[in-house]
Amino acid sequence: MDSLIEKIRSEGRLLDGSILKVDSFLNHQIDIGFMKEIGAEFYRLYRGCGVNKILTIEASGIGIACITAQFFDCNMVFAKKSKSANLGDDVYTSVAHSYTYNRDNVITVSKRYLSKGDNVLIVDDFLARGAALTALIDIVNLSGASLSGVGIVIEKAFQGGGDMLRRQGVRIESLATIERMNAEEGIVFA
């Protein structure tokens, strides 16, 4: 998606050659006009697949999922990372390691909001090692729902999560794929 690559080039900041900050438009401030372009692109890629539910994980995925769900005219569900006292026991759970915060997150989705009849599109802001995405797919499988595929805004291909999951047969569409990034070359897109 050319406009996304442009946006990353103009607004993204590469810290220490290894951390890409896109918090001006994607995961702290959200550029709503641009997010609509992203939602439209996911819709172009997955229309006709019968998607009736968008699934993501808190917190950065929520905005993307809400805007995308408007295009599919369906509801969205976000997996929770902290086990709230209020969530109840009737949940699907899986475990995902967060490398950003260096901790294991038990992620949960209420059984009320994901079940056999659902056809799910998972969306998220980043795909790196694939820990969060693997846990979300695990939860879709536990629920008996179908998975149409995954929509990722930025894939860091050099971290291998995308390849690992594609080898397992998961359809993953990434709107921008970074082949490598470092202080010398900056961000190199695939």
Add this chain to the structure above:
Amino acid sequence: MDSLIEKIRSEGRLLDGSILKVDSFLNHQIDIGFMKEIGAEFYRLYRGCGVNKILTIEASGIGIACITAQFFDCNMVFAKKSKSANLGDDVYTSVAHSYTYNRDNVITVSKRYLSKGDNVLIVDDFLARGAALTALIDIVNLSGASLSGVGIVIEKAFQGGGDMLRRQGVRIESLATIERMNAEEGIVFA
């Protein structure tokens, strides 16, 4: 907002007479069509105030803020609860106690995305004791931005946060106000 009160009556679940669960449409699964009605209502209340930024706090506020920002044709920013290693030091911070999770959250907003020229509408799903909202208002004040007001989906008036903040001169518009709730009477709206 009558349709919201209807929605709470039909889908809300009152646990132990004290916990209101509205996770079928507001803060786990999000009913996107209904969320658009909520965004439209906040726009009706605050149009003409010159709002150029919607502010909320992760995670439950993000969806509401994204949909509302579409009506105002502006960007949104969500305050973060965990201090990520990636966020940097150039942040406004405040402290809010979470009664749901029983812990203090240091909440942060990057100085890049909130500043003197901004005119802010804060939105959130619930207003109870007002801890999160007080911290968000604190951050708006630290930034030098103007605050047009606050838009809340459900105010639990009996917990006092709304009255406390209104006495301080903050404009708060709640789309549904619960006067009390208990096992005998159920949910009693104001």
